Amino acid sequence: MEEKTVLVTGTGGNVGQGVLRNIRSLGRNIRIVGTDISAFTAGNHLCDVTYAVPYSYDPDYIPVVAEIAEKENVDLIIPTTDYEVFYLSENKNHFKAQVAASEATTAKKYLDKYLTYEYHAQHGIPFAKSWLPKDYDGSQQDIILKPREGRGSRGIVINPFHPKEFGDGYMVQPLHKGREITTAFYVTKDGELHGLFTMERELSNGATQKSKVVTEFDAEVREILLKMIAVGGLYGSLNLQSIVTEQGEIVPFEVNCRISGTNSIRHNLGFQDVKYTIQEYLYDEKPDTPNPQNGIAIRLLYDIIYPGATSESDLNNNQSGHVVY
Known part of the structure; x- marks a missing residue:
């Protein structure tokens, strides 16, 4: 080949x-x-x-x-x-x-969580209610203040005393309490939803540490994804993050226009979005049908060791002698 x-x-x-x-x-x-x-x-x-x-x-x-x-x-x-x-x-x-x-104009909207809120509101797509700090109306008992751009948990403040003092680089949302879920989905080149895969997760330093496959929310999440896709501009592997409230409402709060960090876990549980990307974009093949299965994953730390190395400058490819331990 x-x-x-x-x-x-x-x-x-x-x-x-x-x-x-x-x-x-x-x-x-x-x-x-x-x-x-x-x-x-x-x-x-x-x-x-x-x-x-x-x-x-x-x-x-x-x-x-x-x-x-x-x-x-x-x-x-x-x-x-x-x-x-x-x-x-x-x-x-x-x-x-x-x-x-995805298309650049769409990806740009999803770089900014406040623009994401406005974009979803414009098209009738669920997303966590959001305010700029200067516009916050004090209507919520508990709030979360977060940077409009950036990922993970960096810069987040729970129930700030004076939210209006923060600049327009921040946004305010209700502090929804419940189960956090992350949904990977793949959109084909012709704009069709190829499949979705949802996990409930625990975070450490903003990244997934433990995850468990959940399917009970698939029907409702699918409807949200179809609305997002119908607007246009989304392609390839993407990620929707949501909170399932104590009342059972699914509240999306972030969209990533990229392959998400749990791609290696999904690959081993039947949703192989990196493979679909390679099939469609590299070989012009129809992507395999997803075959998701239940499972639980936990992440570990391991080492790449270069015995005898004295300088990092030469350790730049898979030919550099190394041990994975």
Whole structure:
């Protein structure tokens, strides 16, 4: 089989490393180019070649990635961070390679959780009620204040004493209490919902630490996803985060226009969205039918050790002698 080359961004993060492991598990003749803002990451040992690149918002980011893609004859680019999805999608015309990403205008709305709220409200799609701090009306007993942009739990304040003192870079939402669920879903190139996969999870430092497959919310979540997809602009693997309140209401509070960090867990439980991406965008194949199953996952820490190494500069691909322990 002819060798294909895939460029995966963000190899220093858990999303990128999951994508790398999933691609390797497919057993297809795929050469992997990895990029990250750091030259030495835990994902290097899974790549055939790696490059350090600027931050995605840096003016040099697109020219640098385009040069790498040209040099390495890249066939497909898979961005694994939210901002790279936007910038790479916005600049698709700079690449001969396909970019597996939603439309840039849609991805930009989902970078900002307040714009997400306005976007969903405009189209009658459920989302947590949100205010800019200056507009908050004091109607809620408990509130959460969070940055409009950014992921994880960074910058969050529960029940701030003076929410109006925060600037427009923040937003206020009711503090919904209940079960947090995360739903991965895949939208095909022709705009069809290919499947969904929901897990209840526990977080540690903003990332999933434990997860359990749940199916009881699938019918209601599906209706929310179909409304999102109907507006247009969503493609590939995406993620919807929600709270299921004590009254059983599903309240979405964040949308990620990228493959999510639990992709390696899903892959082993029958929802293989990285595989679907490779099938559609790299081989022009119809993606396999999802076959999700129940399961529980917990994450562990392990090490990539380079015996005898004295400098990080040479540890940039899977040919660098290493031990996974």
